[in-house]
Amino acid sequence: MGSELGPAGGTAAPPPHRSDLTLRVNGKPHTLSVDHRRVLLDLLREDLDLTGAKKGCDHGQCGACTVLVDGRRVNSCLLFAVVLDGCDVTTVEGLSGDGEEPHPLQRAFLEHDAFQCGYCTPGQICSAVGAVAEAEAGHPSRVTDARAPSGPVPLSREEIRERLSGNLCRCGAYPRIVDAVEDVSR
Amino acid sequence: MKSFAYVRAGSLAEAADAYASHPGARYLGGGTNLVDLMKLGVEQPTALIDVTRLPLDEVTELPDGSLRVGALVRNSDLAAHPRVRDRYPALSQALLAGASGQLRNAATTGGNLLQRTRCPYFQDVSKPCNKREPGSGCGAREGVHRDHAVLGYSERCIATHPSDMAVALAALDAQVELYGLAGVRRVHAADFHRLPGEHPERDTVVEPGELVTGVLLPSATAGLPSAYRKARDRASYAFALASVAVVLEVADGVVRHAGIAFGALAHRPWRARLAEEALVGAAPTAAAFERAVDLELSAARPLRDNAYKVPLARNLALDVLTRLARPGEDS
Numbered sequence: 001m002g003s004e005l006g007p008a009g010g011t012a013a014p015p016p017h018r019s020d021l022t023l024r025v026n027g028k029p030h031t032l033s034v035d036h037r038r039v040l041l042d043l044l045r046e047d048l049d050l051t052g053a054k055k056g057c058d059h060g061q062c063g064a065c066t067v068l069v070d071g072r073r074v075n076s077c078l079l080f081a082v083v084l085d086g087c088d089v090t091t092v093e094g095l096s097g098d099g100e101e102p103h104p105l106q107r108a109f110l111e112h113d114a115f116q117c118g119y120c121t122p123g124q125i126c127s128a129v130g131a132v133a134e135a136e137a138g139h140p141s142r143v144t145d146a147r148a149p150s151g152p153v154p155l156s157r158e159e160i161r162e163r164l165s166g167n168l169c170r171c172g173a174y175p176r177i178v179d180a181v182e183d184v185s186r
Numbered sequence: 187m188k189s190f191a192y193v194r195a196g197s198l199a200e201a202a203d204a205y206a207s208h209p210g211a212r213y214l215g216g217g218t219n220l221v222d223l224m225k226l227g228v229e230q231p232t233a234l235i236d237v238t239r240l241p242l243d244e245v246t247e248l249p250d251g252s253l254r255v256g257a258l259v260r261n262s263d264l265a266a267h268p269r270v271r272d273r274y275p276a277l278s279q280a281l282l283a284g285a286s287g288q289l290r291n292a293a294t295t296g297g298n299l300l301q302r303t304r305c306p307y308f309q310d311v312s313k314p315c316n317k318r319e320p321g322s323g324c325g326a327r328e329g330v331h332r333d334h335a336v337l338g339y340s341e342r343c344i345a346t347h348p349s350d351m352a353v354a355l356a357a358l359d360a361q362v363e364l365y366g367l368a369g370v371r372r373v374h375a376a377d378f379h380r381l382p383g384e385h386p387e388r389d390t391v392v393e394p395g396e397l398v399t400g401v402l403l404p405s406a407t408a409g410l411p412s413a414y415r416k417a418r419d420r421a422s423y424a425f426a427l428a429s430v431a432v433v434l435e436v437a438d439g440v441v442r443h444a445g446i447a448f449g450a451l452a453h454r455p456w457r458a459r460l461a462e463e464a465l466v467g468a469a470p471t472a473a474a475f476e477r478a479v480d481l482e483l484s485a486a487r488p489l490r491d492n493a494y495k496v497p498l499a500r501n502l503a504l505d506v507l508t509r510l511a512r513p514g515e516d517s
Binding site: 017035037039059060063066073078082083127130139140142146150161 | 217262266278279287
């Protein structure tokens with residue numbers, strides 16, 4: 001821990017550019033001392049050895065780093081970990097709970113062969129989990145018919161494509177990704 | 187990235203005090219732009235003052251029928267809010283036209299307003315940019331400027347403001363609430379962002395240390411037909427090449443109210459006052475719409491590679507005006 005880096009003469013004062021934080025990751029609590037520059041993605045991969053979330057662009061443009069924070073999908077490369085003290089993080093490793101059975105979306109990606117190189121897949125799956133929950137909660141997308149009654153939004157292929165546009169796949173596996181998500185949300 | 191101190195503000199006063207006691211500090215909201223700019227070296231704050239735990243995450247209906255949106259309401263939640271979808275459809279549509287699902291879940295209302303330009307010269311510290319480093323010059327002026335301004339730019343800067351949301355707020359006559367050590371003030375959304383002039387380093391009228399605490403959507407435009415349309419290089423998840431937000435009220439065959447704002451044409455959402463004045467009192471005909479929009483866009487001074495923006499913006503505006511003028515098909 002970094003207390004030896006504290007200001008001279010300070011008693012228990014924390015060092016200025018590190019802080020302690022507690023996170024629940026895939027149900028397990030972790031208390032860590034982090035450099036303020038640590039983004040969630042690097043914390044997961046480097047500190048917790050959870051390498052499912054991938055570093056693609058590192059600028060919030062590709063979605064490979066997508067995880068769920070307090071149940072909402074976010075780009076973990078753009079979140080300083082220190083901000084998330086007390087939050088609940090779910091990565092692709094934690095989607096299946098105890099790991100006995102894959103999450104329905106993981107199974108659907110396998111069944112539909114919804115990937116080629118697989119690098120974007122964890123982000124695609126976490127994003128799809130978030131997107132399905134958003135649609136169930138009645139959140140509209142740009143292509144949702146404004147005149148449709150409120151309530152859960154049915155996920156047409158057009159809706160899936162729009163809602164997953166924050167996840168790039170350079171192999172171009174999009175049609176099968178849409179197939180997999182459509183299968184689960186039907 | 188340079189290391190920085192971190193302060194989690196528990197109250198507005200604490201946030202303002204922390205700002206005052208940390209020269210070079212920045213407020214941190216959702217971070218979707220600021221964290222990226224820090225990675226790029228464009229922003230090098232000495233301290234981040236995390237304001238995300240302040241109680242500014244509610245959408246509240248006020249007694250006069252207006253809607254108060256806390257600065258920390260996330261873009262996705264604001265777009266999905268029933269009152270916003272129902273009464274201010276242009277705002278919901280603009281939010282949903284921006285960024286991606288992941289980014290909208292993190293990005294805040296205040297942060298969306300305060301995001302910086304995506305001009306590639308601004309984002310590349312090896313290039314000259316008067317906005318990032320006043321006096322260093324503008325690489326875009328004679329360089330890559332296909333996405334840049336056609337209205338209101340200056341010798342110093344031709345950048346555009348990237349927000350979709352801000353364009354809708356300008357057209358809807360929203361106000362932005364600011365908190366500072368000197369008190370609270372409100373600024374019209376259309377006047378919140380500046381034109382570059384001699385000081386492109388200043389995007390907005392926000393004073394150092396001031397914090398955006400909320401946005402007020404007025405009762406006057408609540409429920410009026412409104413819409414947002416955006417043109418971009420791909421069907422989703424791209425910044426606008428041109429966009430338009432329109433609020434249009436037609437009664438007894440005459441335009442009663444018109445609020446029009448263009449996005450991606452200037453350093454700020456471009457409120458089309460000339461077009462609005464030309465329309466109010468006129469019959470909502472195709473000829474009247476064309477005359478009004480052409481009058482506004484006659485001020486455009488395209489650069490070498492972005493003349494396409496003028497007819498693009500014109501066509502977007504005419505399409506939305508025509509749609510809104512037909513009752514029953516307003517969204």
